[in-house]
Amino acid sequence: MNVFSLLKSDIEGQILVLETEGVLPAGTDSSRITVEPPRDAAHGDAATNAAMLLGKAAGLKPRDLAEKLAEKLRDIDHIDHVEIAGPGFINLRMADRFWLSQVVAVLENGTAYGNGDLGRGERVNVEYVSANPTGPMHVGHCRGAVVGDVLANLLAKAGYAVTKEYYINDAGAQVDVLAKSLHLRYREALGENIGDIPAGLYPGDYLVEPGKKMAARDGDKWQKADESAWLEEFRQFAITEMMDLIRADLALMGVAHDVFTSEANLVAKGKVQQAFDFLEKKGDIYVGVLEPPKGKTPDDWEPRPQTLFRSTEFGDDVDRPLKKSDGSWTYFASDIACHFDKYERGFNTMIDVFGADHGGYVKRMKAATKAITGGEGDLDVKLCQLVNLLENGEPVKMSKRAGTFVTLRDVVERVGKDVVRFIMLTRKNDATLDFDFAKVTEQSRDNPVFYVQYAYARVKSVFRQAAEAFPEGDFSDVALKKADLGLLTSVDEKHLVRRIAEWPRIVEQAAIAHEPHRIAFFMTEIAADFHALWNKGRDTTTLRFIVADDLATTTARLAMIRSFALVIASGLDVVGVAPVEEM
RNA sequence: GCGCCCAUAGCUCAGCUGGAUAGAGCAUCUGACUACGAAUCAGAAGGCCGGAGGUUCGAAUCCUUCUGGGCGCACCA
Numbered sequence: 001m002n003v004f005s006l007l008k009s010d011i012e013g014q015i016l017v018l019e020t021e022g023v024l025p026a027g028t029d030s031s032r033i034t035v036e037p038p039r040d041a042a043h044g045d046a047a048t049n050a051a052m053l054l055g056k057a058a059g060l061k062p063r064d065l066a067e068k069l070a071e072k073l074r075d076i077d078h079i080d081h082v083e084i085a086g087p088g089f090i091n092l093r094m095a096d097r098f099w100l101s102q103v104v105a106v107l108e109n110g111t112a113y114g115n116g117d118l119g120r121g122e123r124v125n126v127e128y129v130s131a132n133p134t135g136p137m138h139v140g141h142c143r144g145a146v147v148g149d150v151l152a153n154l155l156a157k158a159g160y161a162v163t164k165e166y167y168i169n170d171a172g173a174q175v176d177v178l179a180k181s182l183h184l185r186y187r188e189a190l191g192e193n194i195g196d197i198p199a200g201l202y203p204g205d206y207l208v209e210p211g212k213k214m215a216a217r218d219g220d221k222w223q224k225a226d227e228s229a230w231l232e233e234f235r236q237f238a239i240t241e242m243m244d245l246i247r248a249d250l251a252l253m254g255v256a257h258d259v260f261t262s263e264a265n266l267v268a269k270g271k272v273q274q275a276f277d278f279l280e281k282k283g284d285i286y287v288g289v290l291e292p293p294k295g296k297t298p299d300d301w302e303p304r305p306q307t308l309f310r311s312t313e314f315g316d317d318v319d320r321p322l323k324k325s326d327g328s329w330t331y332f333a334s335d336i337a338c339h340f341d342k343y344e345r346g347f348n349t350m351i352d353v354f355g356a357d358h359g360g361y362v363k364r365m366k367a368a369t370k371a372i373t374g375g376e377g378d379l380d381v382k383l384c385q386l387v388n389l390l391e392n393g394e395p396v397k398m399s400k401r402a403g404t405f406v407t408l409r410d411v412v413e414r415v416g417k418d419v420v421r422f423i424m425l426t427r428k429n430d431a432t433l434d435f436d437f438a439k440v441t442e443q444s445r446d447n448p449v450f451y452v453q454y455a456y457a458r459v460k461s462v463f464r465q466a467a468e469a470f471p472e473g474d475f476s477d478v479a480l481k482k483a484d485l486g487l488l489t490s491v492d493e494k495h496l497v498r499r500i501a502e503w504p505r506i507v508e509q510a511a512i513a514h515e516p517h518r519i520a521f522f523m524t525e526i527a528a529d530f531h532a533l534w535n536k537g538r539d540t541t542t543l544r545f546i547v548a549d550d551l552a553t554t555t556a557r558l559a560m561i562r563s564f565a566l567v568i569a570s571g572l573d574v575v576g577v578a579p580v581e582e583m
Numbered sequence: 584g585c586g587c588c589c590a591u592a593g594c595u596c597a598g599c600u601g602g603a604u605a606g607a608g609c610a611u612c613u614g615a616c617u618a619c620g621a622a623u624c625a626g627a628a629g630g631c632c633g634g635a636g637g638u639u640c641g642a643a644u645c646c647u648u649c650u651g652g653g654c655g656c657a658c659c660a
Contacts, residue, residue, distance in 0.1 A: 032601095034599090034601095034602085036599065036602090038602095038603075039598090039602090039605085039606085040603075040604080043603075047602085047603085049601090049602060052602080052640070052641085055640080056640095061640095062640070085603070086602085086603045086641095087602085087603080087640060087641070089602075089603065132660065171660095172659075172660050173659075174659085174660065263660095289657095290658095291657090292657075293584085293585080293656055293657070294584045294585060294656095297657095298657075301657070302657095302658095303657095304657080304658065306657075306658070317585070317586060317656095318585095318656095318657090320657090321657065321658065323658085324658050325658050330658075330659085330660090331659070331660050332660095335660095355654095356587095356653080356654055356655085357654060357655070358654095358655080358660095359586085359587045359588070359654055359655055359656095360586070360654080360655040360656055361655085362586095362587070363586075363587080383587080383588070383654090385588075385589085385653080385654085386653080386654085426596085427595095427596075427597095428596095428597085430588055431588090431596080432589085432653075434595080443622050444622065445608070445609085445622085445623075445624095446595090446608055446609055448608090450622075451608095451622090451623095454620095454622065454623085457620095458619085458620075458623090461619070461620065462619050463619095464619090465619045466619075469619080506599080509599050509600095510599085512600085513599080513600070515599095517597095518597095521596095521597065521598095521607095522599095524607085524608090525597095525607080528607080528608095528624095531623060531624065532623090532624065532625085534619080534623075534624080535621085535623060535624040535625075536625095538615070538616075538618085538619095538621085538623090538624075539624090544619055545619055546619050583620090583622075
């Protein structure tokens with residue numbers, strides 16, 4: 001349970017009482033009221049701005065209203081202390097036993113502590129990665145893959161019914177190029193000398209094996225055949241092969257999507273036409289000529305009548321073409337169909353994770369989603385900024401042309417999936433991120449992955465020591481739940497316990513904001529609290545977790561650090577990283 | 584020329600959708616190992632939150648406008 005939402009409902013309850021007493025007008029809007037941990041711990045455990053927001057409605061000065069509200073709150077059992085501060089903040093202090101009960105809650109729920117019902121089972125679709133099926137994944141895909149995956153995990157933990165989706169762009173010209181590239185490798189496999197790969201085709205050697213497979217399967221059947229005879233066959237085969245490759249790459253990162261939607265399939269099923277008809281009926285489609293883009297007119301620009309979607313009606317800057325001059329669908333058209341399809345499958349909330357180079361695409365996609373769902377669908381787009389790959393501060397040279405681009409596989413094999421996943425969350429998604437191979441594997445304070453893992457391992461170490469110190473002691477979770485937690489009396493211990501109890505709120509807030517990086521930041525912070533407490537025991541032996549000849553205190557402290565470790569494990573679970581038992 | 588994103592300590596970044604005296608790490612300086620692993624911790628110092636206006640009880644946060652960076656700008660995906 002989220003402590004702060006409990007307090008908020010307490011406050012809302014008392015506001016209703018004040019309404020019946022005539023202090024506040026009936027139907028007071030309490031939606032903007034917040035209950036948060038104050039920045040300064042001296043202000044208490046939680047602070048609310050309620051009186052400042054409602055002062056006007058009550059016709060009272062904020063501090064006077066605060067006094068009336070505080071009076072009511074003092075009567076609530078789990079609230080220990082209420083005081084008014086500053087312009088009208090109400091600072092609340094909870095009874096110790098209330099916080100300590102959260103330790104028991106963690107021990108009872110394990111890593112499920114922090115699971116919430118914020119989402120109330122509402123279905124959410126998170127689309128991420130969606131790399132073109134034309135080759136293995138490169139390092140640029142890592143960030144979006146992690147952000148999307150962890151965001152999905154986070155929403156699931158917060159009580160949403162999440163579907164992880166991958167949209168396969170297998171309908172455009174690039175898959176024809178892929179098919180032709182494969183055909184070349186196929187001929188090579190049959191013994192032909194193909195020389196250099198011609199410009200415009202994919203030169204990567206990842207097509208060598210698929211070429212051999214095709215040769216083994218069909219022999220020389222397609223070797224001399226006309227392109228029109230084999231193109232479709234090779235396209236299908238190549239896409240299947242590339243998607244296997246991509247799925248394998250994603251598996252290396254611990255990413256597994258629930259649904260793979262094929263663009264070509266959407267077209268074939270008539271989904272694009274259906275979406276088009278729907279928009280046309282609404283009057284959102286017309287044939288017109290676009291202005292050339294100002295400032296940077298392409299050399300070959302010529303005015304041309306096109307089938308356009310009236311995206312300006314829905315907040316976009318210009319209307320967007322749905323059909324190419326040859327009459328085929330644009331990518332945008334099938335992407336509309338994709339979101340239309342999601343909506344029909346029951347998703348009102350959709351999230352797309354894109355790379356920063358798709359920034360110009362956001363407005364039109366949001367506009368299209370609004371139009372195609374009749375305003376019911378909500379699309380949020382998370383743009384992931386670039387990752388700068390560094391080696392000891394020096395940029396890693398990457399050249400797609402020279403074929404030396406760093407693949408996702410290269411990175412994962414070098415530093416491990418856990419490091420990649422965690423580091424990708426050490427910045428908010430819309431800030432660029434430095435990824436230094438030397439730093440991310442360093443075992444020091446400034447490497448958050450290590451720092452968090454070390455804290456977890458340290459707890460394990462304490463338990464090993466405790467088992468030796470108290471051979472008769474029972475330190476299982478079941479036994480720890482019965483510990484006398486009243487023995488946790490130091491301010492530092494109480495502080496850690498409060499931080500542990502904050503976890504459900506962190507999950508909620510991060511889920512609401514769609515910001516998975518907050519999980520990583522919280523874990524780093526709470527790990528610091530733990531390390532600090534651990535070191536108190538260095539200076540003052542009575543503050544150590546294991547106290548010789550005092551099984552009761554030891555058990556209470558182990559209950560505390562065990563629940564800390566479980567919160568870390570719970571967070572790592574969201575991030576998709578395995579906790580390290582021993583370093 | 585237009586749109587989106589970014590600008591916070593010397594450096595790298597948080598800042599909980601408007602709250603109280605703006606917080607961490609690194610680097611710098613001063614300390615803590617007869618060890619529940621010092622792979623860590625404690626303390627000091629460091630700020631006109633890019634500039635200028637505005638909105639209100641209250642702004643790093645919202646609006647306007649500059650400045651400086653990144654990305655993208657018909658018939659590609």
